Structures are given as C-alpha cells and as structure tokens.
Amino acid sequence: MPVINSGFGSRRGAGNPRLPPGQTLVDDWPVLTAGLTPDIGTHEWTFTITTETGAEHGWDWNALQNVGVEDIITDIHCVTHWSKLDMAWRGVPLDRLFEDVETSCDYVMVRSDGGYTTNLPLADLLEGQAWIATEAEGVALTPEHGGPARLLVPHLYFWKSAKWVRGMRMMPSDEPGFWEQNGYHLRGDPWREERYW
Amino acid sequence: MTSPVRASWHVGRVASRRRETTSAVRLELDVPTWPGNPAGAHLDVRLTAPDGYQATRSYSVASSGPTTRVTLAVDELPSGEVSPYLVHQLADGDELEVHGPLGHYFVWTPTEPDRSPVQLIAGGSGVVPLFAMAVAREREADHADFRLLYSVRTPEDVFFAEELSALSKTVVDVVHTRRSPTGSPRPPGRLTPESFAEFVFPATSTPRIFVCGPTPFVETIAHWLLKLGHDPNRIRTERFGGSG
Numbered sequence: 001m002p003v004i005n006s007g008f009g010s011r012r013g014a015g016n017p018r019l020p021p022g023q024t025l026v027d028d029w030p031v032l033t034a035g036l037t038p039d040i041g042t043h044e045w046t047f048t049i050t051t052e053t054g055a056e057h058g059w060d061w062n063a064l065q066n067v068g069v070e071d072i073i074t075d076i077h078c079v080t081h082w083s084k085l086d087m088a089w090r091g092v093p094l095d096r097l098f099e100d101v102e103t104s105c106d107y108v109m110v111r112s113d114g115g116y117t118t119n120l121p122l123a124d125l126l127e128g129q130a131w132i133a134t135e136a137e138g139v140a141l142t143p144e145h146g147g148p149a150r151l152l153v154p155h156l157y158f159w160k161s162a163k164w165v166r167g168m169r170m171m172p173s174d175e176p177g178f179w180e181q182n183g184y185h186l187r188g189d190p191w192r193e194e195r196y197w
Numbered sequence: 198m199t200s201p202v203r204a205s206w207h208v209g210r211v212a213s214r215r216r217e218t219t220s221a222v223r224l225e226l227d228v229p230t231w232p233g234n235p236a237g238a239h240l241d242v243r244l245t246a247p248d249g250y251q252a253t254r255s256y257s258v259a260s261s262g263p264t265t266r267v268t269l270a271v272d273e274l275p276s277g278e279v280s281p282y283l284v285h286q287l288a289d290g291d292e293l294e295v296h297g298p299l300g301h302y303f304v305w306t307p308t309e310p311d312r313s314p315v316q317l318i319a320g321g322s323g324v325v326p327l328f329a330m331a332v333a334r335e336r337e338a339d340h341a342d343f344r345l346l347y348s349v350r351t352p353e354d355v356f357f358a359e360e361l362s363a364l365s366k367t368v369v370d371v372v373h374t375r376r377s378p379t380g381s382p383r384p385p386g387r388l389t390p391e392s393f394a395e396f397v398f399p400a401t402s403t404p405r406i407f408v409c410g411p412t413p414f415v416e417t418i419a420h421w422l423l424k425l426g427h428d429p430n431r432i433r434t435e436r437f438g439g440s441g
Contacts (some may be wrong), residue, residue: 002245003208003292009246011278022243022253024278031412031436034302036419036429081241081253115430144416182302183204196204196299 016085018075020190023083030082031144034178038113038164042148047132048167051103059097061148064132067092072131074154076161077190088138091131091152098126105170109177110151113164118177119186120153120160122170129155132165157188157195202232204297209267211291219353221272221322222284223259226293228267236261236333237304237326237407240297242269244279254279257325257409257435258298259357261333267295270356272322303407303435305330307337313405314398317345317367318418320410321354326435327409328357331367341405343367346396348388348414351376370396390421400426409435 013025042061049057059067072089108125110118124130133152134141141147146163153160159179180186185194209226217223234240238261243253260268273284287293303326305315315334317327324347334343345367349355352373361369372392377385388396398404406427408418415436422432 003294004247005244005282005287005291005293006247007286008244008252008282009248009250011281012246012250012252013278022251024252033434033436035434036423036432037416080255144412183299196296 018085019083020077021193022081022195023077023190024081026082026084029084029145030078030080032078032080032159033144033163034116034182035114037143039143040113040148040164045148045166047097047149047165049097049101050167050169051101052105052170052172055102057097057101064092064134064149067096069134070131072133072152072154074152076154076158079157079159079184079188079195083190087136089131089133089152090135091133091149093128094125094130094132095128097132098122101170103170105172107171107174109169109171109175110162110165111167111169112162113166116162116164116178118160118162119171119175119180120156121174121187124153124156124160124187129153133161155189157184157190159184160188202234202298204299206294206296207231209293209295211287211289211293212266214287214289217270217356218272220284221270221356224269224271224283224287226267226269226295228265228295231265231267231295232298233263234258234261234267234298235301235304235306236329238298238300238329239326240267240269240295240299242279242283243294243296244282245294252279253296255299257329259325259329259332261329262336270322270325303409303433305333305405305407307333307340311405312341313403314342314344316398316404316406317343318397318406318408318410319345319347320414320418321349322356323408323410323414323435323437324349324356325409327407328361330407331364331369332360335364335366337366340366342398344396344398345369346393347371348374348410350374352378372396390424393418393421394425397422397425400428403428403431406432407435408432410437412436 077083131152150163151165209228213225271283
C-alpha cells in the first residue's frame with residue numbers, strides 16, 4: 001500500500017517531462033561539496049590521463065584551450081533532488097583528449113584537487129557525452145562551482161561531474177570513488193534514479 | 198556502527214510534532230523498520246499526492262544510534278513545496294515515506310579510534326546533524342572533547358535550545374547575529390575572524406571539524422579555519438540553501 005499524503009501537491013510546479021523522477025526545478029545553482037573549496041590558478045592547473053601501462057597524457061591550461069572548446073547547452077541533475085535546465089557551458093570534449101590514449105580498460109577513476117575521486121565507465125565519457133568544462137552561464141567557473149575546470153557528464157547525477165578535476169586513471173574494473181564509498185550509486189543515472197546503493 | 202547500513206525505503210508514522218523555532222517544527226517519527234543511523238546522517242522524505250504526484254527532499258536526522266524513533270527538525274522555506282506541508286499540514290498519526298539512512302561521510306561514530314577534540318560549527322538550521330553528534334557524544338562515558346559553535350539570528354531561532362543547554366560533554370557557544378537574549382553580556386553581531394578564534398579548538402590540538410550551514414557561511418568559516426592553521430583534511434562540510 002503506497003502512502004498517500006492527503007492535502008499534498010497544491011504547490012507543485014508545472015509537470016516537466018525533462019525532469020527525471022524525484023527531481024525539482026531550480027533557477028539558482030546550489031553547491032554540494034564535502035570538504036573545502038580549493039583555489040587553484042589556471043597557471044598551476046594541469047590535467048593528466050594515466051593508462052594501465054603508466055603512460056601519461058598531460059595538458060596545461062593553454063594546451064587544453066588549444067584542443068578546442070565547444071559550446072554545450074544541457075540540463076543538470078543533482079542527487080540532492082534539484083535540476084537545472086538549459087545551462088550554457090563551455091568545455092573541451094573528452095573524445096578529443098582520449099584520441100591518442102591507448103587503453104583496454106573500461107573504467108576510469110577521476111581525481112580532483114582536495115582528494116575527491118569519482119568512478120565512471122569510459123563509455124560514459126566518450127561519444128559526445130562528457131567535457132572538461134571551464135565556463136558556465138557565460139563566465140569562468142568559480143572555485144565554488146569547481147573552477148578553474150570541472151568534469152561535465154550531464155547525463156549522470158552531478159556528483160559525477162567532479163569539481164577541480166586534475167586527472168583520470170584507467171582501471172580494469174569498476175571501483176568506488178569518494179561519494180560512491182560514502183553511499184552513492186556506482187553509476188548514477190538520474191532517469192533510473194540510481195541515487196544510492 | 199562498523200559497516201554502513203544499506204539505505205532503503207521505510208514507512209514512518211508521525212508520533213509527535215511540535216514547534217521548534219519560529220519557522221521550524223520538530224517531527225518524531227516511529228519507523229519500525231529503521232535500522233538506526235550514525236550521528237550526522239540524513240534521509241529523504243517523499244510525499245505523494247492523491248493523484249500520484251511525488252516530491253522528495255533531504256533532511257538531516259537529529260537522532261542517532263539503534264533506535265526506530267527518528268527525529269527531524271524541518272525549517273520552513275516559505276516558497277517551498279515540501280517543507281510548508283511538513284510544517285503546517287502534517288498531523289499526528291500521518292504516514293510518511295522515508296529513504297535512508299544516507300551519508301557515511303558527514304558523520305561521527307563513537308567507535309572511531311580518533312580521540313582528538315571534535316569541533317562542531319553550525320549556521321542556522323545547519324545545527325541539526327551537529328546536534329545529533331553532540332548527543333551521541335553525551336551517551337559515551339569517556340571520549341573526545343567536543344565544542345559546538347552555533348551562529349543563529351535570534352534566541353527564538355535556536356534549534357534544540359533546551360537540549361543544548363543540558364549538554365554536559367560538549368561546550369556550547371551560541372552567537373546571536375541579530376538579537377541577543379535579554380541580559381546577555383555579548384551584543385548581537387556576526388562572527389569575526391578574531392571572535393571566531395576564541396570559540397574553536399586551536400589548530401595545535403588537531404581537532405576534527407564539522408561545519409554545516411548555508412553555503413556562504415560554510416565558505417567563510419572554512420576560510421577562517423585555514424587561516425588559523427587547521428588541516429584541510431580534518432575539516433568536513435555540509436552546505437545547503439537555494440534549492441527551495
């Protein structure tokens with residue numbers, strides 16, 4: 001027997017088919033962070049992909065910009081039940097960064113400043129689904145929102161879009177990252193409501 | 198609690214509700230299948246309208262340990278959808294769906310071997326998970342030293358006022374930003390970097406630090422903690438706000 005809360009529901013927003021189950025639309029942009037906000041300048045920022053052989057593919061800030069920045073309009077969905085539609089982002093597609101990476105691994109551990117990690121299948125990062133983002137809503141990403149650069153994987157819950165991203169390590173099997181060790185789902189598809197394990 | 202409890206859906210019944218502050222209520226839920234929760238954990242509340250429409254929100258749990266009586270303190274966001282219902286319309290005996298316990302990071306468990314001092318720092322309704330930690334500490338005979346610094350607008354905005362004043366194992370400092378209680382030696386005012394330093398364990402005592410409050414409050418406090426020399430790896434934060 002489902003629980004019905006009589007009298008509830010009068011304040012609902014208009015139904016929106018772009019909202020996954022359990023999500024509510026917001027206009028502002030809430031912050032979810034477990035620790036402190038790192039403050040890293042672009043001059044000291046680098047991004048490195050490390051394969052199973054130990055081979056490293058690295059970019060500094062200028063090299064990243066030279067890879068080619070794209071405009072992205074996308075919806076984002078946070079596990080804490082808010083969604084934001086039609087956000088304007090700018091970033092470098094992961095497809096381009098993985099062009100010369102030789103790997104037989106199917107999983108990736110993402111590493112950020114501050115020690116934060118999150119795990120993703122490589123398949124969720126390619127085919128135009130993920131970027132290293134440097135701008136949102138027309139301005140450079142602030143430290144609070146993960147600047148100077150964060151991962152952007154908008155088809156998964158937003159904790160996967162790691163703030164202050166600095167590197168990726170290829171993994172032969174899926175291992176839980178920081179939030180995943182602390183109760184969040186290994187993959188995090190908002191349309192399947194994969195919030196917690 | 199040595200291994201995290203798997204989160205799942207439970208049905209709770211409102212055992213009691215009472216006004217907590219000028220804008221918040223305290224809800225005591227009887228949740229017969231609740232597996233208990235570590236101090237500082239949160240849960241999701243899901244409301245279902247008669248036509249099937251649902252909305253879900255996260256709330257910190259004010260209770261902890263192996264109990265099926267779950268305490269929430271819900272602050273009303275006037276433009277919100279769920280909190281006004283919980284504050285004004287929910288009645289004793291009503292059923293409520295909850296999912297949890299959630300969060301294994303912003304928690305304090307007495308079985309942890311670390312006996313360094315624990316500094317709790319709350320802004321507004323951010324005190325709820327920290328209150329749970331102070332109460333969990335109260336249940337232990339011998340454990341770490343606890344301090345709670347609580348920044349709040351007026352005396353009427355203080356959550357768990359009676360319980361906080363009864364704590365014997367946590368030193369509590371309440372700082373009123375808008376209006377102090379009558380007869381208070383301290384005029385109302387926001388914390389400053391200087392006054393803040395007097396209310397927290399010094400960095401030399403290597404405290405573990407839990408900060409919870411609105412995002413700007415947490416950012417300010419985190420900045421001051423670093424300036425005082427605290428180890429960023431010892432600081433855990435939880436932020437809220439904006440997500441009506």
